[in-house]
Amino acid sequence: MTYRDAGVDINAGDNFVEAIKPIARSTGREGCVSELGGFGALFEVPESYRRPVLVAATDGVGTKLKLAFRHQRHETVGIDLVAMSANDVVVQGAEPLFFLDYLATGQLVPEIAHKVVTGIAEGCRQAGVALIGGETAEMPGMYANGEYDLAGFCVGAVERDRIVNGHAVSAGDALIGLSSSGPHANGFSLIRKIIDDGNIDVSRPLGADNLVDLLLAPTRIYVKPLLALLRRIDVHALAHITGGGVPGNLRRVLPTRCRAVIDAGSWSWPPIFEWLQQTAHIRTDEMYRTFNCGLGMIAVLDEADVDAAMKLLRSQGEDPTLIGRVEATGGEPEVVVHSVAAQP
Numbered sequence: 333m334t335y336r337d338a339g340v341d342i343n344a345g346d347n348f349v350e351a352i353k354p355i356a357r358s359t360g361r362e363g364c365v366s367e368l369g370g371f372g373a374l375f376e377v378p379e380s381y382r383r384p385v386l387v388a389a390t391d392g393v394g395t396k397l398k399l400a401f402r403h404q405r406h407e408t409v410g411i412d413l414v415a416m417s418a419n420d421v422v423v424q425g426a427e428p429l430f431f432l433d434y435l436a437t438g439q440l441v442p443e444i445a446h447k448v449v450t451g452i453a454e455g456c457r458q459a460g461v462a463l464i465g466g467e468t469a470e471m472p473g474m475y476a477n478g479e480y481d482l483a484g485f486c487v488g489a490v491e492r493d494r495i496v497n498g499h500a501v502s503a504g505d506a507l508i509g510l511s512s513s514g515p516h517a518n519g520f521s522l523i524r525k526i527i528d529d530g531n532i533d534v535s536r537p538l539g540a541d542n543l544v545d546l547l548l549a550p551t552r553i554y555v556k557p558l559l560a561l562l563r564r565i566d567v568h569a570l571a572h573i574t575g576g577g578v579p580g581n582l583r584r585v586l587p588t589r590c591r592a593v594i595d596a597g598s599w600s601w602p603p604i605f606e607w608l609q610q611t612a613h614i615r616t617d618e619m620y621r622t623f624n625c626g627l628g629m630i631a632v633l634d635e636a637d638v639d640a641a642m643k644l645l646r647s648q649g650e651d652p653t654l655i656g657r658v659e660a661t662g663g664e665p666e667v668v669v670h671s672v673a674a675q676p
Contacts, residue, residue: 339439339472346443348468352449359456359463363429366624375430376519377489384489391416392483399481399527399547401479403534406444408550409482410451411458412517414572415551418459418487419629422555423570423585425496425562426488428459433466437480440470448482451550458553461486477563496562498569498585498632503660505568506635507582507592508642509653512628514604516551518575519623523547526612539603546604554629557648561631565641569632573624579667580621582630585660586665592632594669602626620669627666632658 335547349368356368365374387435393412400409410433418428435445445468455464470557475481490496515523526603527534554572569585582592605625606612608671619625633641638654645652 340470341440344440344442345468347471348440348445351442351446355417355441355449355453356463357460359453361429361460361462364462364464368465370465373432375462375464375487376523377429379554381489381491382414383492385425385426385492385495387421387488387490388486389417389420390483390485391420391608392481393517394520395524396515396517396548397480397482398524399520399534399544403544403548405544405548406447406451408451408548410448410453411455411480411550413452413484414455414459414461414486415553416517418461418553418555419551419572421488422558423496423572423629424490425567425570426490427559428461428486428488428555428593430464430487431456431459431461432464432485434469434483434485435466435480436469436471436475438470438472438475438477441466441478444478444480448480452484455550457552459486459555494562496567496570498587500566500568501587501590501632501658502568502586503590503658504635505632505658506638506654507594507639507656507658508631508633508645509599509627509629509655510554510557510629510645511552511599511652511653512573512602512624512626513552514546514549514602515623516574516628522612522622524607526608530611532611538607542603543607546602552628557645557650558629558631561641561644562649562667564644565633565637567633571630571632572630573627577619577621577623578625578627578630578669582667583665586667588664589661590658591661591666591668592656593659594667596669597625598655599653627655630655
């Protein structure tokens with residue numbers, strides 16, 4: 333017997349690695365030392381850093397992959413993968429430097445895997461990180477035919493005295509929200525239940541787009557505009573809005589005796605969130621703690637810097653919105669979202 337008899341094709345795996353080497357090479361940047369194929373990936377921290385602190389993050393795409401499998405949409409889940417980790421690195425003031433991926437499947441289908449890795453490389457280019465390594469694991473019996481799982485690992489660096497950790501947040505600070513592209517890669521266990529329970533045809537239109545296109549829109553990568561903001565503005569905190577929604581993630585960067593008060597009428601929910609709420613009769617507070625509801629990133633900064641920050645973010649292609657402020661409170665940090673009548 334051979335390994336191939338057991339369902340693992342070593343030759344196909346080797347050929348796949350050779351095929352994606354040019355894709356990974358296209359993401360190269362300062363610091364790259366090695367190429368794909370070694371036992372470990374090598375990266376040299378750029379000499380421009382004086383006292384670098386490394387920041388690492390890892391995440392996956394979650395059950396959004398199930399929807400991608402069902403509709404044969406493999407081109408953009410790699411962008412989601414990079415976004416979930418790279419956005420977590422930049423919110424601590426760090427420049428994401430390099431990325432590694434892990435693709436696990438029951439049987440390697442090179443055409444599908446190539447699409448996935450091409451998406452990962454596109455996400456790396458958007459984030460300015462180098463794809464310097466990874467692992468493709470073929471495990472017969474672990475996954476259903478045509479399915480796979482993804483994990484990503486991002487490492488960045490920040491000067492020790494430039495770490496953004498929320499300690500500088502104080503009463504009177506302003507909150508600026510940056511728009512999301514949709515649900516990003518969170519809440520899809522609920523989204524799929526809504527679709528399955530309602531036997532919903534996701535190819536149906538919703539506004540100018542199809543429902544499936546809105547659901548599978550890749551997660552926005554905020555790295556480059558936020559690095560530009562961090563270079564010019566004293567940002568007190570940044571919150572990447574993922575699982576736990578706006579209250580759960582913003583609370584993570586607030587110190588004690590501070591609460592964030594958000595005006596729910598300061599931005600409009602994208603149609604996909606209105607559709608989810610109306611279709612499944614979801615309470616507004618549940619929407620806010622499950623989905624990003626149109627806000628993928630929140631910046632906390634001194635009120636005096638708002639105008640300059642808004643102008644800079646617009647120059648980076650963002651559409652920032654002033655969504656609230658920080659107030660003093662007597663206890664643990666909290667987030668209050670004042671809902672509007674249109675979203676009962």
